[in-house]
Amino acid sequence: MAAGLIGGAALGAGFGELLRVIVEASKTAAMFRDNLEELASMLSPIEPVIKEIQSFNKAFDKEYETEQLVEIVKRGKKLVTKCCKIRRWDIIKKPYYSHKLLGLKKSLERFCQIVMQTHQARDIKEVLFETKEISVGIRKLSLKEGSSNGNGMCNQAAVMGPCRVPEPRGRVLGFDEPLKELKVKLLKDGVSVIIVSAPGGSGKTTLVKQLCQDEEVKGKYEDNIFYVSVSKTPNMELIFQKLLQAKDYAVPEFQNEEDGLNYLEQKFRQLASVPILLILDDVWPGYEFLVHKLKFELPDYKILVTSRFAFPRFNDCTYCLKPLNDDNAMTLFRHNAFLQNGNPCIPEDIVNKVMKSCKGLPLALEVVGRSLCGQPVAMWLKQAKQHSKGLSILHSNTDLLAYLQSTLDTLDDEAGIKDCYLDLGSFPEDHQTPATALIDMWVEQYQLDEDCDAFIKLHELSIRNLVNLVVMRKDDASEADSFYNDHFVMQHDLLRELAIYQSSFNPIEQRRRIIVELSRNNFPNWWLEEKQQPLGAHLFSISTDETFSYNWGYIQAPEVEVLVLNFRAKNYVLPVFMEKMDKLKVLIAMNNSIYPAEYELVSAKESAKNILGHV
Template sequence: MFANNILFVNVSKTPNVKVIVQNLFSYKGIKPTYQIQSDEDAICQLPQMLSHIGPSPILLILDDVWFGSEFLLEKFKFNIPNYKILVTSRTAFPRFKHTYNLKQLNDVDAMTLFYHSAFLQDESSYIPEEDIKKIVRGCGGFPLVLKMIGGSLCGQHAVVWHSRLLKWSEGHFFFNSDTELLPHLQKSLEFPDDKIIIKECFMDLGSFHAEQRISAAILIDMWAELYELDEDGIHSIANLQELTIRNLANLEMTRKDASEVKSYYNEDFVTQHNILRELALHQSSQEPIGQRKRLIMNISGSNLPKWWMEQKQQPINARLLSISTDESFLGSWCNIQAPKVEVLVLNFQTKNYTLPEFVEKANELKVLIVSNCGFFHAEIKNFQLLWSLPNLKRIRLEKISISSLCKTLVPLKSLRKISLFMCNIGTTFENCTIQGSYALPNLKEINIDYCNDLVELPVGLCDIVRLKKLYITNCHKLSILPKGIGKLVNLEVLRIRSCTDLSELPESIRSLHKLSILDISDCLSISKLPKYIGELCNLKVLNMKGCLRLCNPLPESTIDLKQLMIVVCDEERAKLWEPIKDVLTKLNIEVAKKDINLNWLLK
């Protein structure tokens, strides 16, 4: 009936009318008449967009509307023919005429879902059926609970099932509200001692907004420092897989070729149901504020917590501190003492943001994540506070205008990794007087992703001679790499993925004798490999999947790539390698399958 005119919006616990409308415009590819400055502007322009996609019937789905947000629904009501609104919520709104109350799952459906979640076979189950029925009845017909409890018991011995049942045999569990649901969900957080770190990882996910797509790379950075997990992320991804199995989170992984399976997770994301985030927050808030090892704060407007504003304030002992502010936050920070903070997560929505003053004295800080959740790029002030931090190793900036940072660029001599996601870079670094080798002397890794205005890589980057990994992905306007890239003599991994305007690799790449992985996949404009590519004497993996213009014969020097083990390409490019396979005895040609995957699309 509605064909392509179904508009889906996740409203969530903290709705933002302006962002919702902006996303609706983006969804249909329509530009607003003028820039949306306020909620009133947004609502005024929405009928224009709805009329534009008519006159066919239109269905607007407002999903996950929380109690107290029903006033929003009136804003989206317009006198437009064949325009309908469907609302989903945990709370019934009596003021609306048509309400359909979803029932809890019946016994048959509940049992089916539980069997699926626990990976049980109907006929060959080794668990007594009576135990299964008792556990399913205890789940009260709630799909989320059935999935979580089933996942937590998956693969466990029958004795464990019966033991768990005895612990839960105080009574039957039925839930009429979130407050009754949370205590029951805690039962799915029972981990053996050797897996207690997985519970810690679960609670760390509460540092981010509910339903937010959390980059796996962020979590790898956090957990490498908090729990000393490997920097390549293998153990972190394994923990996320376990959380996914237990239905405590959802890990979305892109298909990987052989060169990426154990090393490249920048395109993978984690999501978490908002009830599960509430569970994580509940678990993290059981101790007094000063004693919590993770402190997660949500600030609305200028309403700072009372404890923060007290004059005789005791230091907080948290190792992980997450502060989220909304678009009405005034930027007035009260000073706190956070001497033990190792990971600081700052989520905000304003166009101008000031780093809190207490950062300057956070001497144990190792990871800084600054994430702009608003619609426009943001300017950051107080960046110079970071220069005195002796242990800061990792910085990730999301949707930030880097030009504001260049004016106050300071030496970060302990920094080992910097990640820029959806940032405005442009020609920012052209007028910087500070040399990269001086400002970032120990930098080992750079990630630049979805920076759509990046045209040319800064020349000064080539002076950071300790750099080992350089990732530039989805920067479609990038057209040239600096000629001096050959000075990065310690570079081991170079990934230039999906940079569609990049036409060639500089010949100086021949000097990268430690390079083991070269990834130019989906660089559509590259038509040839460097003439002296054979001098990459340690190259083991070459990914040229999606390089559709690369049809010239391979350079003669490719026969000198004696260490080359894997080439990833399509069928046409595979033919280019056939003549030299007999010479390169270690070589395996991996023909990439077409992977139509839209997981990378941002919500």
């Protein structure tokens, strides 16, 4: 930064000449040697950058900023030249010129410490402003490309990226045997479908990701490994798009689902010279038909499925993933609960009780362990009581949610971390949510001073394993980018369910967050009540699928500050009741379809221009 602040051609030449004169004078002018050597030691470290300073100042047209320093250098050269002419016996002049040399040193220091620091602060602000302008421009351009009408609405498909297998996150422990067994099944001839089944949080997805890092597996399938997250409500068109985009194929507009399947099969046949592995992650009951639809008759083509459920029709090809044994569970738990090389003061029997209460589930071990990291013994004892009550987190997802709920007690309410976590339930599972959407939402909703304050909260959730923070472009520019355009957030479906579960305790009128999922004309009962009470929610999230009719009805939500709309449609009608949301600050619309959407607002309000559309 110094090179951008001190500059000019005159300075470049004059500074070097001054330093040369000082060094020579220190050898001959013994009367002033101490003063001159002190000046030389102060100036010599700066000399190597003078040439760069000169070119930067010319490039940025800021030579005027160093005119004062140029004058100091000129006066300094004259002063040192005079000192060299003073004879040794002319002692009476020593105090005068020594004082002058000291004044030269102070002038140089004053310029560097005051003027340069002022320039530096101004330049930093200027760089930040220009960076923000560029960032906003890029954001607008990307949103325009992701939307047919350039209205700023965010098309989820535009940020999804190709369906390459993500690398496992964090430390992978206890999967040596499962990896060997699953690898044998995968490489065995005559097996076209493999189901990995286990309760939520058992590490099924991690196991499959780790399997795809195996050299023998990569050697066989090469670049023909495709990974698709299916989740609770799969969208076939989106699956087609992700699979085709992975190989940079054009994605036409399909007339129907059968048309899309035929086109995908045709493209897979072109790739079939190398074996193909398709991974369908998190398949739910009722959607196992996807396996049959995607089961093309191709040589050495295999489908690997993960599910928290068992599918009877696939019993013969199901691999049941077991919980971690105590040794591996304790290693993983300690890795998350205690700082590296730390010396915890928690009694071993308490640590053992909490670890055992996690029942060998990696997700529970990571989340519970991280939540207790640095906590006092009292918090550990509270968690251990869960085990003494006999609560089994393997019994059902509800039990696991109730168990993980206790980990939220360690989140800092005053810092707003818990509120930020609960807000994440507003976004679809297994989707990459732009960090910028969350940052804008939190800055407006919680009156934060800076974007970085919101990102710090997001980072805190990440280090607690409550979210997965993904950087799409891993380079220095992305890390230094203050506006986080390359950051996206994903969340384990169980942790999203926990956020929704936590937000639904109070009666609907008293909830701070309301999160609803709508299909066709199926509305919750409170939505249809004739004498409906005004809702007190500050955040309202509505998710709709392609079957929704857009007969919104009318609800009263006057306190809403953030409205999140998740949808899958080519034509989307914004809710008419937005007109009465007088406190609305942020509108986030996430198009989860593969096609850009056109938007229609039935009734517009004058204050809409004050709404932040992140959309």
